Amino acid sequence: MENKAHALAAGLFLLLLGLALAASVAWFQGDRTARVRYTVVARSGVPGLNLKAPVKLRGVEVGWVDSIGFDPEDPRQILVGIVVDAAAPVAATTHAQLGLQGVTGLSFVSLEEPATSAPLQRAQPGARLALKPTLLDRLAESGPLLLAGFAETAERLNKLLSDDNRDQLSRTLARLDQTAADTSRLMAALQPAARELPSLLKNADGTAQQATAALREIQTLAADGRALAQDLRARAAVLDRLDAAAQQVQATSRNLELALVGDTPQRTRSVLADVSAASRSIERAAHELGEQPQSLLFGRGAQPPGPGEAGFADRLKTGAAK
Structure with a gap:
């Protein structure tokens, strides 16, 4: 009987000890942080986003994804419920984007804020945050237009690189080569004249000075002529x-x-x-x-010769001829 009593006491002790350990672990691992729920509204898809996916604010993890589902009022929208730390500075102007977690293909919710110097105005609990498309999403949406543009560009390049255009381009290049050679010869011919140009400029300067002196003399003569005319x-x-x-x-x-x-x-x-x-x-x-x-x-x-003087007859002849 005593052996059974000792065994029963040992079993109860072990059970109580296990419960105490479990309670201690639950106590230390329990999350007592205050949380706030927000709803992210997505007009496009949310590929790679799963439940419990992390939520990051400017690169800092502040929560997780709690629910994903369609909006019952507007099935074209997807509502993503997120749970965020109450101390996280989520502003009323904050919007969400999807980010990729490495090369796994999984996504997380990234909360972004526009650059502003205005005071922070916190978002109300339960507020809806818009999900803006990422650069890849915009590229995917504009992909057909880009492909159409590439196709049109390729068609124009094919027309541009036709046989006739290639022949004309070859002729143009040949003419440019010939023009470059002619230009080189012309520059070589002009080099002696260019070397003589400084001396020519000096001579031109001296000629200009002489011309200036001549103009001054002409002006002086003109002034003398005006005085002579007045005297006359x-x-x-x-x-x-x-x-x-x-x-x-x-x-x-x-x-x-x-x-x-x-x-x-x-x-x-x-x-x-x-x-x-x-x-x-x-x-x-x-x-x-x-x-x-x-x-x-x-x-x-x-005085012209008079009658009876030498040369008078020649004068009469000259006057008759006139």
Whole structure:
């Protein structure tokens, strides 16, 4: 009986010890962290996403996927329930994306926030977060358009690389090669002229200076010419006044001669004759100065021969020929 009692006591002790160990393990392994539930709304598929898949916020794991199912109100939407640590800073503007876990093909939920400097406004528990497509999803959606564009580009390349175009391209390349060779020869021919160019520029500079000096001299001569022209105009005005005075003297002498003809004494007639001759001389001198005003500066030119003088017959012939 005593052996049975000892065995029963040992069994009870072991059972109680096991229960105590199990309770201790449950106590230490129990998760007492406060959690918040959110719902991720996906308009497209969620490939590779499973239950208990991790949920990460900016690369830090903050929860897991609790449920996956279709929206009963809109079957085109997929509702993904996630459980997130209450201390995680999930903002009202946070959105979700699917990320790949290495090369396994499995996905996890990545919570992302737009870059902003505004104060953090936490999302309410149970709020719905939009699932935005990733770069691969956008590429998959635009894949048919890309393929169509590639096909059109390939068709245009085939047309561009036709036999005729290839022949024309070959001819164009040959012409370019010939043009390059001609350009090289031209550059080689221009090198001597280029080496002489500095000296030519120096000569051109000297020529320009000489031209400037010549222009200054021309300006000086032009100023002298203008002064000479003014002097000649003044002398011409004097000659005009002299001519007018001569004509007036001649008219006066004629009037006196007419008035005194018949009963004028011989001495008065001689005086009048002298006055008339002087007036005619003044008129002739004024006429000659009017025809040759340069005689005031350069002297009187040679007079043409008169009747009986040598050269008069040649003068008459020349005048008849004209």
